[in-house]
Amino acid sequence: MKFHWFNLMPWPYLPDDFTEKHRSVWVDVDSRLFDPVKANRVYNDYLDLLEFAADLGYDGVGINEHHQNAYGLMPSPQLMASTLARRTRDASILLLGQSLALYDPPTRVAEEMAMIDCISGGRLISGFPVGSSMDDNYACGVNPATLREKYMEAHDLIRRAWSDPDVFAWNGKHYKLRYVNLWPRPIQNPPPIWIPGGGSVETWDFCAQHNYNYSYLSFSGYIRGAQLMEGFWRRLEELGAEFNPYQAAFAQQICVAETDAEAQRLYEKHARYFFSRCLHVHPGFADAPGYRTEATIRAGLQSQMAGQSSALNQAASLSWQEMIDKGFIIAGSPDSVAEQMERVARTLKVGHVVCLLHFGDMPNEVCRYSTEMFAQRVIPRIRPIWGEYEDHWSPKPMPQADRAVPRDCPGTADPSAAARPTLARVV
């Protein structure tokens, strides 16, 4: 199994009465609750955590894209990916956004991902999400009736821009470019492509058709996720695809401590902050008309937030033990967590776990404790699961010895650095 350390980067200073005084954490969230001076520490703490996780040997470090959102402070995940490309050595850069239809021209996505892949020596995983209705339709103004058309066209354009060595003209319905000629180009061509989805049936077919990884990014945990993942695997089988657990990723809240009791003492309040304040979304922003396709509506599947918000409102009112029993959160001693993680692997049949080890207003040092416990006392025990399958959805970086070494990169002592001329010597 592979484990990616992922952080939504929530704003940790939402007031206690947030849900009573404000209607939504997203789209029209009160900007007066944001403090740029405090954000200096918040961003740097979160980036420290990502680098810390990479040093501990997590397979990947993950970031994603949200707009006008107090639980996701990354309107531009590519900015985060670029600094991680410099400040980490071996971890995959799991860039689970950019939402393709938000970029005009979408070749911008192809360019930026190529830059990150070059800087990181081929460690990029490129996520191609449609994006949530809150982000795409309400915060960024993309028309829900044409969002999916635009997304598909942007996808085709990016794939062609990465692969076609010649200049070409793109005369699409939504994008017209007379001269497409990508500079730079990615080392991996293409980088592994992961499709973050909520449960739209078309997404499954799309993943099957292109052999992409399907990443189910739910916040409602593995027990609720089981039914949906079962649908994904069944659909793949119907379409004649060979089963490989690495074709799927699942996001799960996880926290580890010495004992079950310590886990509750350390983490419960931060889980409650996440489920009550961070997921407090105005239903009017959950699902713009046209965001869901007719097939998805008819399948009775709920959109990302519409479906989850009912489940998650429930999570906020559960006891700690119920949160664990219902799978919203995996928590406890290393033994308890390893046992629950094994259940995740077996019931969802996923090879990649997007580990949400930071949630809500969890402070840096608390998160480091949990992150380290998981890396050292849980991962080694569950790592061998799915060992018989080959992972075709992770990056294939340049050989370590051939890669450039950034100066002052954490976790490296570059012997050649001392020999390099400093500016003072050159001048």
Added chain:
Amino acid sequence: MELKTIRVGHEGRTVHYYRAGQGKPLLYLHHLLGIRGFEPALAQLAAHYDLIAPFAPGWGPAKDDLPDIDPGALDLTLHYCDLLDALGVTQADVVGISIGAWMAAELAAISPQRVAQLVLVNPLGLWLDDVGGEDAFAQHPGFPSRVLFSDRSMREKLFIAGRDKMEAHVEELLNLRAGAKFLWPIPDTGVKRRLPRIKARTLIATSERDTIVPAAYGPAWQAAIPGAQLTTLPDAGHIAELEQPDAFSALVRGFLN
């Protein structure tokens, strides 16, 4: 009343429409929720006119035509010209409500010779920053059209009741999707610049309790269309045609010569 179909334009797009009654041709262009059936207001108008009530591309049985229609005014206007051609109607009186009023105004502005008289009820398509209006497309997905009515219970009574609940809800969402295609994210269609071209004798009506197109938009439409008259429908919401069929048809009949 049977729903008819006719193929229009050089691409042969199928239009689903009601046609009933005798007299001068009257083209009815529906609101955001489409046409529920041969509803009371239509029956009342058909008692006095040769009523033609088509589904717009993207609504009801024409839901799958949405991707092929550009969101601007030209495609839609050509579509209605093609429809009138196919029906052999050279010139008609036109009544539109909600988004249909915008389409009617575009037809009258771009092709003035086809429209003799024009009634625009609760017209979408203009935007005034200091007036605004409720966002018809940012509502609870479980009952997204409640906001269109003056009373929340009217969605269930006037749109859902008597039908398969699931089917009615899907149709509601798809009809709103069609509306969003033309009006997202702000219902400013640019029609304002074309309104002065209208030659038809015109009546603007706003509904007293419409929160989507507040009554304050009435004077802006009136000012932009030469010689237009302005009136209000007391107590009605945005979908006045379903809420108050008698008052709606009386308003139309009262104005048309």
